[in-house]
Amino acid sequence: MLAALSALWLLLAAAFLAVLLLQLLQAPRGAPPSGLLQDLIRYGKTKSGSGRRPAWLWFLDVPKRWFSHFYILSVVWNGFLLLVFIQALFLVRPLPLWLQDLLSAFGEASQNQDVGDKHLSALLVLILLWLHSFRRLIECLCISVFSNGVIHIVQYCFGLGYYVAIGLTVLCQMPANVSNGKIVNLSHNVPFGDWFERVSCPHYFAELLIYISMAITFGFHNLTWWLVVAYVLFNQALAAILCHEFYVNKFSCYPTHRKAFIPFLF
Numbered sequence: 001m002l003a004a005l006s007a008l009w010l011l012l013a014a015a016f017l018a019v020l021l022l023q024l025l026q027a028p029r030g031a032p033p034s035g036l037l038q039d040l041i042r043y044g045k046t047k048s049g050s051g052r053r054p055a056w057l058w059f060l061d062v063p064k065r066w067f068s069h070f071y072i073l074s075v076v077w078n079g080f081l082l083l084v085f086i087q088a089l090f091l092v093r094p095l096p097l098w099l100q101d102l103l104s105a106f107g108e109a110s111q112n113q114d115v116g117d118k119h120l121s122a123l124l125v126l127i128l129l130w131l132h133s134f135r136r137l138i139e140c141l142c143i144s145v146f147s148n149g150v151i152h153i154v155q156y157c158f159g160l161g162y163y164v165a166i167g168l169t170v171l172c173q174m175p176a177n178v179s180n181g182k183i184v185n186l187s188h189n190v191p192f193g194d195w196f197e198r199v200s201c202p203h204y205f206a207e208l209l210i211y212i213s214m215a216i217t218f219g220f221h222n223l224t225w226w227l228v229v230a231y232v233l234f235n236q237a238l239a240a241i242l243c244h245e246f247y248v249n250k251f252s253c254y255p256t257h258r259k260a261f262i263p264f265l266f
Ligand SMILES: NC(=O)c1ccc[n+]([C@@H]2O[C@H](COP(=O)([O-])OP(=O)(O)OC[C@H]3O[C@@H](n4cnc5c(N)ncnc54)[C@H](OP(=O)(O)O)[C@@H]3O)[C@@H](O)[C@H]2O)c1
Pocket: 044, 045, 064, 067, 144, 145, 146, 147, 148, 149, 162, 187, 188, 189, 190, 191, 203, 204, 205, 207, 232, 235, 236, 239
């Protein structure tokens, strides 16, 4: 039977695939569509480029610069999980009881692989996840220059939940016994250079590659992690086509050979 966490990732991947297909079916000509769904999927520059929004929706907006909260939470929460996991592995100290309960409620019993391998894979992925979150936090605090873009409060809560769930998902994979750039302005310009010459959102593509590399670290055959990868794929593909559409509508000279998300393909 599919464990609760696998079912969650499957559901999220399916939901984002459905919205992605819906978005692809709507011809991206003229003014971008508006409405509650659009309000929930767009954020930052692609939200400001969408149609007129009813005034009451503004009350549900929070600043996009609050993205840093996701990574503060992730660094603290996943750092805590990493610490207790290391203590469990090397000092044979049991995980806190509440965490054991949480893991057994959401996780699945892992089989068919050497226990030592599983511990090492989970440890490596947790370290990679923590480093990734730390790098993103530094990026948010010291490199990213956020304009006055907003995100929906639902997206904000979803982001917080995401970084809690992702660390628990990693722990559930183990057996149960254990810039120097100058700011020119705050407007959005055509990005160029390196991978930006091939796709509009190479950073989203890189995000996908990061999660695939974690799936490889888990030894290719971890279904739950492939469901996480599927979720990241559809989530980032959706964000990428909205961003691509934003650039095509905003810049008449936008390079036509540029794909949205995956070089040469999509
Ligand atoms: N794993 C997940 O589920 C997940 C979900 C979402 C994001 N992420 C990751 O989080 C990272 C950031 O995502 P994001 O959606 O915030 O990226 P983004 O919209 O491209 O924004 C990143 C930064 O670049 C600025 N920017 C964006 N487009 C620009 C342009 N054309 N000209 C000048 N500045 C521009 C943004 O400013 P503004 O904010 O003012 O636009 C912001 O400071 C990415 O690596 C993404 O993969 C992961």
